[in-house]
Amino acid sequence: MRSRYCAFAMGLAPYLLESWHPSTRPADLELDDTLRWYRLDILDRTRGGMLDTTGTVEFIAYYRDGTERGTQHENSAFLKEKGRWLYVSAA
Numbered sequence: 069m070r071s072r073y074c075a076f077a078m079g080l081a082p083y084l085l086e087s088w089h090p091s092t093r094p095a096d097l098e099l100d101d102t103l104r105w106y107r108l109d110i111l112d113r114t115r116g117g118m119l120d121t122t123g124t125v126e127f128i129a130y131y132r133d134g135t136e137r138g139t140q141h142e143n144s145a146f147l148k149e150k151g152r153w154l155y156v157s158a159a
Contacts, residue, residue, distance in 0.1 A: 069125040069127065069144065069146070070108065070110075071083075071087065072084060072087055072155060073105065073108045073129060075087070077104075077105040077106075079099050079101060081097045081098070081099050084097055084099075085097055087152075087153075087154060087155055088154060088155050089149075089154040089155060089156045091156070092155075092156055092157055100133075102133050102134065103131045103132070103133050104131060104132045104133075105129055105130070105131045106130055106131065106132060107130040108127060108128075108129050108130075109127060109129075109130075110125060110127050111126040111127060111128065112125075112126040113125045113126070116146065116153075120148065121147060121148045121149075122145070122146070122147055122148070123145075123146045123148075123153070124143055124144060124145050124146070125143070125146065126141075126142070126143040126144075127141070127142060127144070128140070128141045142158045142159070143158065143159045144156075144158050144159075145157050145158075145159070
């Protein structure tokens with residue numbers, strides 16, 4: 069989760085696509101370069117340990133868009149395949 073947040077903050081669309089599960093991954097991803105992500109708070113998680121193959125992460129990400137500020141509150145689902153966590157969907 070933290071690596072995906074960093075990728076959003078740095079505008080790294082290729083990494084975001086690579087870390088997205090093939091079953092839900094879009095063909096391409098266009099990031100809004102006017103957003104400046106500046107903080108991530110992890111609120112909760114379920115499963116997601118070393119021996120798990122599924123997990124969720126609830127978070128709030130904070131951004132600025134010019135003089136406006138906003139948040140994205142999400143509960144993201146992940147699957148682990150071949151030892152790597154992949155983003156599946158948001159609730």
